[in-house]
Amino acid sequence: MTRNNKVKVYDxxxxxxxxxxxxxxxxxxxxxxxVALVEKSxxxxxxxxxxxxxxxxxxxxxxxxxxxxxxxxxxxxxxxxGKATVKxxxxxxxxxxxxxxxxxxxxxxxxxxxxxxxLGSFYDKKIIKVESSNNQPYYLQGEIILIATGSSPRYPDxxxxxxxxxxxxxxxxxxxxxxxxVVIGGGVxxxxxxxxxxxxxxxxxxxxxxxxxxxxxxxxxxxxxxxSMSKMGINMLVSDGVESCNVKExxxxxxxxxxxxxxxxxxMLATGRNSNTDKLNLDMAGITTGKYKLLIVDKNYQVIHPExxxxxxxxxxxxxxxxxxxxxxxxxxxxxxxxxKALDLEPYKEHxxxxxxxxxxTIPECSLAGKTENECRDEKIDYVIGKASYxxxxxxMIIGDTDGFIKLIYExxxxxxxxxxxxGVHIIGEIASELIHLGxxxxxxxxxSNLFIDSCFNYPTLxxxxxxxxxxxxxxxxxxxx
Amino acid sequence: MTRNNKVKVYDxxxxxxxxxxxxxxxxxxxxxxxVALVEKSxxxxxxxxxxxxxxxxxxxxxxxxxxxxxxxxxxxxxxxxGKATVKxxxxxxxxxxxxxxxxxxxxxxxxxxxxxxxLGSFYDKKIIKVESSNNQPYYLQGEIILIATGSSPRYPDxxxxxxxxxxxxxxxxxxxxxxxxVVIGGGVxxxxxxxxxxxxxxxxxxxxxxxxxxxxxxxxxxxxxxxSMSKMGINMLVSDGVESCNVKExxxxxxxxxxxxxxxxxxMLATGRNSNTDKLNLDMAGITTGKYKLLIVDKNYQVIHPExxxxxxxxxxxxxxxxxxxxxxxxxxxxxxxxxKALDLEPYKEHxxxxxxxxxxTIPECSLAGKTENECRDEKIDYVIGKASYxxxxxxMIIGDTDGFIKLIYExxxxxxxxxxxxGVHIIGEIASELIHLGxxxxxxxxxSNLFIDSCFNYPTLxxxxxxxxxxxxxxxxxxxx
Numbered sequence: 001m002t003r004n005n006k007v008k009v010y011d012x013x014x015x016x017x018x019x020x021x022x023x024x025x026x027x028x029x030x031x032x033x034x035v036a037l038v039e040k041s042x043x044x045x046x047x048x049x050x051x052x053x054x055x056x057x058x059x060x061x062x063x064x065x066x067x068x069x070x071x072x073x074x075x076x077x078x079x080x081x082g083k084a085t086v087k088x089x090x091x092x093x094x095x096x097x098x099x100x101x102x103x104x105x106x107x108x109x110x111x112x113x114x115x116x117x118x119l120g121s122f123y124d125k126k127i128i129k130v131e132s133s134n135n136q137p138y139y140l141q142g143e144i145i146l147i148a149t150g151s152s153p154r155y156p157d158x159x160x161x162x163x164x165x166x167x168x169x170x171x172x173x174x175x176x177x178x179x180x181x182v183v184i185g186g187g188v189x190x191x192x193x194x195x196x197x198x199x200x201x202x203x204x205x206x207x208x209x210x211x212x213x214x215x216x217x218x219x220x221x222x223x224x225x226x227x228s229m230s231k232m233g234i235n236m237l238v239s240d241g242v243e244s245c246n247v248k249e250x251x252x253x254x255x256x257x258x259x260x261x262x263x264x265x266x267x268m269l270a271t272g273r274n275s276n277t278d279k280l281n282l283d284m285a286g287i288t289t290g291k292y293k294l295l296i297v298d299k300n301y302q303v304i305h306p307e308x309x310x311x312x313x314x315x316x317x318x319x320x321x322x323x324x325x326x327x328x329x330x331x332x333x334x335x336x337x338x339x340x341k342a343l344d345l346e347p348y349k350e351h352x353x354x355x356x357x358x359x360x361x362t363i364p365e366c367s368l369a370g371k372t373e374n375e376c377r378d379e380k381i382d383y384v385i386g387k388a389s390y391x392x393x394x395x396x397m398i399i400g401d402t403d404g405f406i407k408l409i410y411e412x413x414x415x416x417x418x419x420x421x422x423x424g425v426h427i428i429g430e431i432a433s434e435l436i437h438l439g440x441x442x443x444x445x446x447x448x449s450n451l452f453i454d455s456c457f458n459y460p461t462l463x464x465x466x467x468x469x470x471x472x473x474x475x476x477x478x479x480x481x482x
Numbered sequence: 483m484t485r486n487n488k489v490k491v492y493d494x495x496x497x498x499x500x501x502x503x504x505x506x507x508x509x510x511x512x513x514x515x516x517v518a519l520v521e522k523s524x525x526x527x528x529x530x531x532x533x534x535x536x537x538x539x540x541x542x543x544x545x546x547x548x549x550x551x552x553x554x555x556x557x558x559x560x561x562x563x564g565k566a567t568v569k570x571x572x573x574x575x576x577x578x579x580x581x582x583x584x585x586x587x588x589x590x591x592x593x594x595x596x597x598x599x600x601l602g603s604f605y606d607k608k609i610i611k612v613e614s615s616n617n618q619p620y621y622l623q624g625e626i627i628l629i630a631t632g633s634s635p636r637y638p639d640x641x642x643x644x645x646x647x648x649x650x651x652x653x654x655x656x657x658x659x660x661x662x663x664v665v666i667g668g669g670v671x672x673x674x675x676x677x678x679x680x681x682x683x684x685x686x687x688x689x690x691x692x693x694x695x696x697x698x699x700x701x702x703x704x705x706x707x708x709x710s711m712s713k714m715g716i717n718m719l720v721s722d723g724v725e726s727c728n729v730k731e732x733x734x735x736x737x738x739x740x741x742x743x744x745x746x747x748x749x750m751l752a753t754g755r756n757s758n759t760d761k762l763n764l765d766m767a768g769i770t771t772g773k774y775k776l777l778i779v780d781k782n783y784q785v786i787h788p789e790x791x792x793x794x795x796x797x798x799x800x801x802x803x804x805x806x807x808x809x810x811x812x813x814x815x816x817x818x819x820x821x822x823k824a825l826d827l828e829p830y831k832e833h834x835x836x837x838x839x840x841x842x843x844t845i846p847e848c849s850l851a852g853k854t855e856n857e858c859r860d861e862k863i864d865y866v867i868g869k870a871s872y873x874x875x876x877x878x879m880i881i882g883d884t885d886g887f888i889k890l891i892y893e894x895x896x897x898x899x900x901x902x903x904x905x906g907v908h909i910i911g912e913i914a915s916e917l918i919h920l921g922x923x924x925x926x927x928x929x930x931s932n933l934f935i936d937s938c939f940n941y942p943t944l945x946x947x948x949x950x951x952x953x954x955x956x957x958x959x960x961x962x963x964x
Contacts (some may be wrong), residue, residue, distance in 0.1 A: 019941065048876075048941070052941070052942070053876055053879075053880070053942065056876075056877075056880050056942055057880045060880050060881060092882070095879075096876075096879045096880055099873075099879050100876055100879065103874060327940075327941065328941035328942075329938050329939060329940050329941040330938060332938075332941070333938050353936055353937055353938035354936070355937075355938065356938050357938060357939070357940050358940075359940030359941070359943065367940060391581075392585060394530075394535055394538075394578075394582055395538075397535075397539075397577075397578045397581050397582065398535070398538050398539045398542050398578055399542060400574070431913060431916065433940040433943050434913065434916065434917070434940075434943050434944060434945050435916070436940065437920050437937070437939060437940070437943070437945040437948075438919050438920055438923060440937060440938070440939075441920060441923055441924060441929075441933065441937060442923060444933065444936065444937065445927050445929070445933070447923075447927070451923065451926070451927070454835055454836070454926065455835055455837075455919070455922060455923060455926065456811050456812060456814075456815045456835035456837065456838050456839060456922070457811055457839070457919060457922075458809075458811050458839050458840075458841030458849060458915040458916075458918065458919070459501065459530070459534070459809065459810035459811040459814070459841070460534070460535065460538055460810075461841065461915050461916050461919070462916060463916050463919040
């Protein structure tokens with residue numbers, strides 16, 4: 001520390017400006033705290049702005065350009081599949097990415113948060129050193145430090161480095177749309193990209209080491225997604241793994257555990273992510289990390305020692321850096337809640353959102369809130385299910401989504417005059433990630449089957465499916481009793 | 483009545499198979515009642531299947547074919563505007579219409595409802611005579627009779643009959659897409675069709691006799707819709723009326739009250755609808771109708787005499803035939819509720835849906851639930867508003883809807899630590915009619931601002947706008963107090 005670099009003192013220092021960092025910083029500043037935000041990149045927004053948003057934009061553009069929506073609606077094929085260049089896709093993607101980065105910046109400025117660009121690391125337990133190539137280091141002292149540095153793709157050892165092998169960050173820099181691609185890993189990122197590429201007319205193979213895709217989904221939804229992906233033409237290689245990957249001049253050869261042999265132009269690795277904790281100099285704060293370099297936290301998102309389980313004074317963490325579910329939505333909630341606890345802010349948010357939905361941007365979308373059928377079984381809860389299909393719904397027919405459906409899980413109640421308590425909502429189909437919010441709110445308010453029976457839904461809308469799935473559940477209850 | 487036509491006895495006879503008729507019949511049959519459904523047309527489904535669904539399908543197809551979605555997303559213009567033929571539009575429309583008719587039929591068959599095709603009219607207070615060209619008349623006796631015969635377009639006297647002058651029924655039989663069209667009437671139907679035609683590249687003029695479009699909408703939404711329609715290129719002739727309409731060989735001339743003079747290829751009349759009560763032989767049941775041939779009902783949807791206000795024994799009415807709002811969604815609710823009351827069914831639905839949303843399928847969509855700002859002012863309720871824009875939302879940016887917004891109205895509460903009660907939700911933008919349901923449920927459950935603050939929304943979704951509009955309202959409250 002030189003004389004020119006006096007330590008600036010803050011109530012809160014946030015490392016990282018992704019969804020967790022942004023919302024944590026804004027939350028504290030909103031309540032009058034002095035906040036510094038440290039971001040290693042030139043832009044704010046983190047992975048959400050740099051990879052999540054662009055990947056969802058690519059998805060939207062692919063749906064439009066490939067003509068899937070148009071094709072369903074009439075005889076003509078509007079598709080420009082094959083003729084589309086990467087440039088076509090990047091036009092809109094760049095705009096959206098820049099808007100999102102600007103939005104985050106404006107949010108920070110509006111909240112009068114000091115922004116430091118550079119690599120932040122622990123100088124001691126309370127002081128963060130910020131280094132950049134342009135400036136002398138800054139030293140910032142924080143009563144509270146929130147680590148929200150996110151995660152980076154994990155590169156498995158059995159894959160060589162080759163420009164035709166992409167991870168979920170580098171895939172967005174792809175120069176031309178490949179003829180074929182092998183996606184390694186059937187998690188959220190793997191499934192999402194497999195669908196987008198397939199939509200673009202790329203011949204896609206998906207290698208997944210389990211039988212079931214996305215096992216946290218309700219079984220019916222997971223099966224429906226798998227069928228839908230097969231129907232799209234994706235070569236689904238489940239319960240299989242990569243034995244070896246050999247880079248050749250003309251193509252890449254993958255030998256599978258099953259003995260199968262694939263030649264491909266390109267590979268996308270979707271094999272999990274590691275926490276960005278390497279460069280934080282955590283030793284200086286007396287912190288060690290767990291598996292995949294994850295920070296371990298308690299229920300208030302305060303960092304704890306993996307061995308002693310004791311909380312580390314004043315240091316909190318939220319978002320990808322603490323692991324699952326690693327979604328922007330939940331990361332924001334974690335950070336907001338952590339800051340309420342850390343800084344003892346007005347108790348306007350006394351608990352973390354009690355229901356955390358999951359939204360998967362595959363084609364079609366999947367989304368869930370509350371319990372799955374398997375969870376009910378494990379918890380020995382007696383339940384009744386009700387389903388309603390998009391193809392039995394006027395708007396479903398209008399938009400041409402014939403495969404989508406909603407599945408509601410209600411707690412069984414043998415008194416036919418009594419409503420049943422809602423336990424879980426599961427949707428696959430267009431705008432599933434939007435429709436789920438009705439279920440989220442219903443679950444938050446401990447709603448019963450009466451809610452959807454008593455609701456008036458606009459016509460034609462997909463929202464109506466909640467009512468018809470509830471009727472179905474009521475019918476199933478009656479059948480079971482009689 | 484001949485010997486061959488014995489009177490068949492039912493618990494309920496329903497006249498008309500539109501949304502009100504279908505749901506009323508199914509409701510009664512579900513609870514074990516013997517039900518007859520009388521439909522004058524060859525197909526079931528009424529106006530919802532024959533005009534509402536086709537018009538919404540036309541809207542969806544126009545959005546896709548015109549390339550509005552694609553154009554927003556990238557440089558290329560996918561539009562086939564001008565090249566599209568009516569056949570292109572009708573391909574999907576026919577399929578959707580047939581599916582919806584089949585769905586209604588299956589619903590009736592599943593509920594073991596007897597269907598009679600023919601014109602139903604009162605033979606006496608309890609007997610309905612069904613006449614068709616194929617068969618001898620049927621005579622059906624009903625303990626309860628539900629009139630759900632809908633409405634038909636009203637044809638104003640100052641318009642001659644001409645094949646180039648369409649109403650909201652005949653417009654769907656249009657043979658080719660006109661170069662230009664004048665839409666008469668700025669109600670829901672007029673605004674919806676003006677947008678669809680404009681989207682298809684037709685030069686549209688809209689003549690509306692008031693300054694404000696759709697005055698039941700919140701003022702901000704109404705203004706935004708008008709601006710948006712102007713921006714689309716629709717010639718908005720507000721506060722104006724038609725003085726005369728002169729059919730010429732080459733075109734049609736309209737002279738406006740303001741003195742303006744328009745020449746057009748075609749006209750669409752959207753000048754209100756009359757109840758279909760003419761052919762019901764209402765005299766025989768001792769019923770008379772009100773303005774626009776409307777049936778007058780009490781709070782249980784039982785028909786009452788316009789003068790004596792006394793309920794007519796056993797006769798109920800629901801849907802368009804009783805007038806506003808004349809929406810499929812509300813019609814279904816009315817009929818279900820009427821049947822619960824009429825047949826004293828199990829009290830699983832003790833009240834009509836307490837919040838009735840409105841969905842307007844303009845481009846962009848508009849939707850509302852609960853109170854408008856004007857209503858709050860009239861009722862002397864102190865309120866705070868909060869807004870959030872689609873262009874500040876990640877999914878809004880992804881789908882390229884930069885004009886949409888949500889506006890929440892909360893009851894003012896000066897105690898900053900207390901949440902505020904939600905009073906109204908107003909949305910303009912893509913999928914507004916779906917997004918509104920979150921507000922409908924919140925209003926039904928008397929939710930406060932805490933609900934949306936505590937909710938976790940998928941990212942990226944438009945649903946998040948509820949949270950940010952609530953933050954905005956909270957900020958506005960704070961500003962007002964300080």
